[in-house]
Structures are given as structure tokens and as C-alpha cells.
Amino acid sequence: MKYIIGNWKMNGSRDLAWKLTLDLHQYVAAEGRGDAKMVLCPPFAYLPLMQDFLSRHQSAIGLGAQDCHAQSSGAFTGNISAPMLADIGCGYVILGHSERRQYHAESDAQIALKVKAAQGSGLTAVLCIGETMAERQGAQTNAVLSQQLNGCLSPLPDAAKLIVAYEPVWAIGTGLNANADDIESAHHHIRQELIRHFGPGGGKISVVYGGSVKPSNAKATLATPGVDGVLVGGASLQFADFRDIYAACA
Numbered sequence: 001m002k003y004i005i006g007n008w009k010m011n012g013s014r015d016l017a018w019k020l021t022l023d024l025h026q027y028v029a030a031e032g033r034g035d036a037k038m039v040l041c042p043p044f045a046y047l048p049l050m051q052d053f054l055s056r057h058q059s060a061i062g063l064g065a066q067d068c069h070a071q072s073s074g075a076f077t078g079n080i081s082a083p084m085l086a087d088i089g090c091g092y093v094i095l096g097h098s099e100r101r102q103y104h105a106e107s108d109a110q111i112a113l114k115v116k117a118a119q120g121s122g123l124t125a126v127l128c129i130g131e132t133m134a135e136r137q138g139a140q141t142n143a144v145l146s147q148q149l150n151g152c153l154s155p156l157p158d159a160a161k162l163i164v165a166y167e168p169v170w171a172i173g174t175g176l177n178a179n180a181d182d183i184e185s186a187h188h189h190i191r192q193e194l195i196r197h198f199g200p201g202g203g204k205i206s207v208v209y210g211g212s213v214k215p216s217n218a219k220a221t222l223a224t225p226g227v228d229g230v231l232v233g234g235a236s237l238q239f240a241d242f243r244d245i246y247a248a249c250a
């Protein structure tokens, strides 16, 4: 199974959410493939209207959020919990995105608790890890990936409800897609770490790539050994671009 996950970040409108969901649903219903799963992760505000549409049309498209709180309820103004996401029909949640780490100072330990909370509500956690440009230039990529996985996988979550996203921070929103060798090497390292943590079950966890994925590089990225899908930011907001990235699975 290849995952094609769209992370809208803090973008979109009610109109765009309607239109993009409708267009993508119609495309996937007509041309969809059993071995490719499209998942849309809009801002919280648009989840209910998109979920209503997708469930009414029995769509094959999955729905996810971009964060959740580690607690299930309480005095946490402005936050949304994993049981709430499950309650409105979400199946996925992106956790530990580098923008959350950077702008909200999220630590690996906090992310680990969110992963457990998400899975406890039946959600699949899309756990993001990745090195900065300085870390890459200092040949620290593998060390950073190991450190983030050690922190985010303790306590050990459920391998069956986990997707790992390799998102080199320097490739996000910059137009600099990591090259195939970089991606293959990082994914191989992540795979070894997952097997170390989970045993044979770690061999089955999907590891997707994110960072400036576009129609022009999607085919090569998706064909890179060890790549089980893509996590797409900017290009997921354009129907034709996201459709073409999905179609590049073929």
C-alpha cells in the first residue's frame, strides 16, 4: 500500500475544502487504485464538513488532523483531543511535524504521549521526523533520526497504527526535494531502527517521504526503494497537482 497524504497546514477555506474534496473524491472513485490510499489532513475547522461529504459518498479517501493533545479532555484552551478527532470520524493524525516542533516547542517526549493518545482512540499516527540543514551538513542525519525515534517511540506504540514520515526540514516548502540516494539511505536507516524497536513488526510499518513533493518528482520519489508513500504540503492544495501525485503511484 502506498499512502498519498495531503497536509494542508494552515491553508484553505470552506469553499476550497468543498471543491477539493469533491474533485478528489470523484477522481479516486473513477480512477482509484486498491493499492494507493489518499488521506487529506485539512485544518481542524474543515474536518466536519469534509467528513460529512466523504462518509455520505462512502469515499475511499481517508481524513486526518494535523495535531492532537495528549490528554483526552480538560482545561487546555485551544486544543483538540484524540477522542474528539475519532468522534467526528477522523482516521489519522499527523504528529511531531517539524513546524509543531519549531513553533510550539514540541519535544519527542510530548510527541510520544500524543502518539499513544491517538492510537488509544483508534487513530493511525503519522509520526514526522527529519533533520535540519545544519544537522545534515554535520553528517548527523542518521543520529538525529535515531534520537527522534527513540524519544517518540517510548512508550512503544502499536506498530499496526503507525506511519512514519521522513521529512527533512530543509526540504519542506523550499522546492529542494531530497535526492533519491538521500531518501533511500534515510528510509533504510529508519527501517532498521523500526525493526530494532518493534522486532519483525517494524518491517511492516509504512515509511513515507515528505518535502517539496510535486508532480514532477513524485514518480521518482515513489519509485525509490523503501518509500511507502508521500506526505505532501503545498502541492496538496491544488487539485491537478495532488491528482497527478496520486496517479504517479501507478
Ligand code: 13P
Binding pocket: 007, 097, 167, 171, 172, 173, 174, 175, 210, 211, 212, 213, 231, 232, 233, 234, 235
Ligand atoms: P511541502 O510539500 O510544501 O514542502 O511540505 C511538506 C510537508 O511539510 C508535509 O507535511
